[in-house]
Every structure is written in structure tokens, then in C-alpha cells.
Amino acid sequence: MLVTAAAGTGIGFATAQRCIEEGATVAVSDRHERRLAEAAEKLGAFPVPCDVTDEAQVQRLFDTVAEQLGGIDVLVNNAGLGGTASIVDMTDEQWSAVLDVTLTGTFRCSRAALRHMMPRGRGVIVNNASVIGWRAQEGQAHYAAAKAGVMALTRVSAVEAAKAGVRVNAVAPSLAMHPHLAKVTTEELLAELARREAFGRPAEPWEIANVIVFLASDYSTYMTGEVVSVSSQHP
Structure with a gap:
């Protein structure tokens, strides 16, 4: 099993941890080599540095993991990049950076x-x-477009892969709290987003990870092309 962007304390790390707890052999990747090494040591996982915007690195990642683990049964595409900018102020570079990591990186992997x-x-x-x-x-035009693209990519991938017995699904979290999010988002916005949730709080990363584990497991063998909302957000 391979989980991308698993360094740190977010959904990727929590997913790798939950899968290891369920008995999976897990490889983890991230472009931050020091944080990746630290995360892999904590997890007991096999680390492979990778920047998903670089096709050569992506190829090396999959070749290495397949060789070391004897194959790849599950991929969790967790790599993503956010940011905040209004459309009128957003530069081409800001748009392209988010799309390249979040959507095109998911496509490459x-x-x-x-x-x-x-x-x-x-x-x-x-x-x-x-x-x-x-x-x-x-302020989220680039991120919204990228994530909508991930949803569409999920559905098309699922249709194309079904004949080969491969399943492709996605999770769609609303608000999952972790230290990195707190650093790049204002307290006021986080509080407003939390108020929109029926439970009045963000999700913990492990709560998202539990749904990912379900979709990766044999408990969901008849699900493909689905985007599962992991949210308590009300209209």
C-alpha cells in the first residue's frame, strides 16, 4: 500500500497509521524528506521521497515501492496544495501550482x-x-477547480479500470483539523467553518482516515466511481 503526502500530522499520516493498525504493509511518500523520514520512523513504514509534480520522481516512486513491497495493492492519493486568493488577484503561477499538485499530481500517480x-x-x-x-x-477558485477535477478523474478512472477488477473511489472531507491547516488559515475562518458543521467542530484526521480505510478494504468491493462526503456540514 502507498500513501502520498503522508509526512506531518494530517490525513495522509493518519491514513497510513490506521492502515498499519489494520495489518497493511505501507509505503509513504512526501516531497519533504526530513519530515517524511520522521513520519516513517514513527509509523514503521517504508519511505520514498517524491514530488508529484515531477513525472520522473513519480515513476521512481512506483517502481521502488512495487519492488520493495512485491506490488502495490492500494494507492491513496493524498497530495494536495491549497492557498487563498480572489480570482481577480490570482496569478497564473498561483493557479498552476495548485492544479499541478492537487489535480495533475493525482492524475500522474x-x-x-x-x-x-x-x-x-x-x-x-x-x-x-x-x-x-x-x-x-x-478565495478558493483554484483549489475548488482542482478538487472538482479530482472527483471527475475518480469517476472516469473507475469506469476505465472496472473491467480489470480495479476500484477507484474518493473521499470529500469538509474540515479536518491539523497543525498545518492552523498555520495557513485564520482563526476567524476556522471558527466560521466549524460553526457550519452539525457537530460544531472540525473532523480529526483519523475520522477521515477511517473512511479511506473502508474504501481501501474488502468491505467496499461493490463501490467504484463514488465520491463519499466525510462531513457534518449543513446547508
């Missing part, structure tokens, strides 16, 4: 995984989308 899984006749991909792919949020 999915392509590599499918090339590995489809000839073997089995495998699961779980993509990390976002409710922002459905719901408008000011």
Missing part, C-alpha cells in the same frame, strides 16, 4: 498505479477530494 494494477487484475485507488469541489468558498 493514478496513471502509474493503474499501469501497475490493471495487468494484475486487482487494486484500489482512493483519492482525497474535498467538499469544496461541490460548494463555493471565497
